[in-house]
Structures are given as C-alpha cells and as structure tokens.
Amino acid sequence: MITCHVESFEERLAELQALLPLHYRELALNQDKVPLQPQYHAYIERERAGGLLFVTLRDAGELVGYFIGFIAPGLHYETCLTCTMDIFYVRQDKRAGSAGVRMFRFVETELRRRGVQRWFMGSKIHADASALFKRIGAAPVETYYSKWLGE
C-alpha cells in the first residue's frame, strides 16, 4: 500500500538522506564536477519559517518517494502565494502504477488547503516528467537552460 503524508523535513532528514543518493545518481547534472551536498540547514530554516512543504510517499512505513516545495509570495507578485517545486522522486521499483500521480494530487490538495494560488514544477529534459504534470492539469510555460561555466 502506498500512502502520502505531510511530514517534517527536519524530523525525517535521516530517512531522506538514504534516498537522496539514488535520486542524485539518476537525475543530477554534471555529477563529475558537482557532488551531492545539500544545505540541510537552509531547508530546516525554511521549514521553521513555514515556507517548506515536505510530502512523503510511504510503503509499509518505508520512505519510497518525496516532494519538496518552497511556498512564499512571489517576489514579483506579492499577492500571489506560490509554490516552487524544489525536487521530487519516486524510487524506481515503486513507479509502476500511479504513485507519482497520487503524490502530486496529494500535494495539490495540500497546496489548495494552504491557500497557494500558483504552483511551478520543473521537468528534466533527460528524465521527462511532462506526462505526469500534464496529467494533473499543469501546462508548460517556460524552458530552462543550463551551461557549465566552471573548470
């Protein structure tokens, strides 16, 4: 059974840290130059300030996926409470079925409950999640580019 939960990032950090390397290896860019080194303290500060949403996906208690989003009024649009997705992940062996869709629908319910008006979510070109986002009624609005400038 897969269930979705709003949980505390700070309290569940140890569990999250077990999944992050899987996520990194599968999806991160420039892995030969950019190690996985999250600024956990910054996430915790945002959560304590009420600006972070951490949704978990569990199977018999085990953490098998997550969504992290930042919630704040838009910098250009102070009247528009906005959720900007940071990351999401569903463990590979749990992707059969509709676990991802369920998690995003659960996130939407929670965002609506919190009064969020606009939700941004991003999809990697090399791991396209567009079908998932379109299935929950989101529309593409921007293409994001990256160029490596370091050594």
Place this chain on the structure above:
Amino acid sequence: MKNFQHISGGIDIMPLLLAIKRRPDLWKEDTYLRDYPQGPFAQIESIMLRFPVKGVYETEEELKNHQSTYDQHENVDYPAYRLLPEARPLVMNLMAYVGGERLGRVMINKIAPGGKIYPHADTPAHAEYYSRFHIVLQSQPGVVFRAGDEQVYMATGEVWWFDNKQEHEVINNSADDRIHMIVDIRTSR
C-alpha cells in the same frame, strides 16, 4: 490547522505501553467496537477503560424505561481501568491540563500494519458534548490520520485534540501497530 491541535509532546507513555504489552489478553476482553454491525472499526482491537454501561433489554417496556432515564454521556470505569493503573495519571493529568469538567470514554485502540478505521464522523450529540483527545502510545511514520481536509502524523508521546465531528479515517501504512489512548473530556465552553 482547524481540525487538529497538537497539545504536548514528550509524555512518558512507556509504563502504560509496557503494561499493555504484558497483558495481551486485554485486547480480547471487549470486542464491542470491532463487532459493531457495519461499523468503521472492524479492523481494530480495543481495551475499554471507561465506556457507557452496555445493556440488553428483553421487552419494549424495559427499553423504554431505560431510555427515559438514560444519560448517554455517562461513562463508568471498566475492569481494565483497574488492571492498567498506569493509564490513570495520563488521563487525570490531561483532565487537569485542559480544565476538564467530566470524564467520558477512555479506550485504547490498536490498528495493525495495513489496518484501517474507515471514514466516518462520530455521533453528533456525543462529539458536541465531549472533546476528543489522543495520547499516542506507539506510532511510526506511515500512519495517515485525516479529519476533513487535513492530515497529521501524531508521534509517540504526543497529545492531540481533534474535531471528531468531521469525517475522519486512519490508515496504518507503517511497519508496526499504531496504539492510541482516546480520552473524551467535557471541557468548559
């Protein structure tokens, strides 16, 4: 949150939890909730500490007489309350903390991994009269507790109020039993 209120954490529940684990027979003493026809509690086990007196009335006259004098909010101590004295200080400390005027039902409910309490709202007259509190004796991440459009995780040793007038449900998708002590308290209003 409008349907849930975290009251306290770090409560020492271990003496009661240990006493319960040493008396597994108590889960089998009273199956009233589990066996209630088409009720939402078919997958739970309970230890009744305080509950209304349950009776069977042979004739219409007996039933009518009972209903004319019956106070539906009256609860009495059940034998398990004496067998688990570790429960009393938790209950009475909560009574004192919330300024309780009358103590209602007290029961310990266990939901095994994979078990559910199906969506339901408690009887309006009961939910209106008593406030419902949960003292968490054992829980692990993966338990869903929803009331209305809100959902929380209640950790072991925490005390919560929740609005049981709202439709609510519990799904234990954790790896261990979820054990809560439910305490109904009439508070000033």
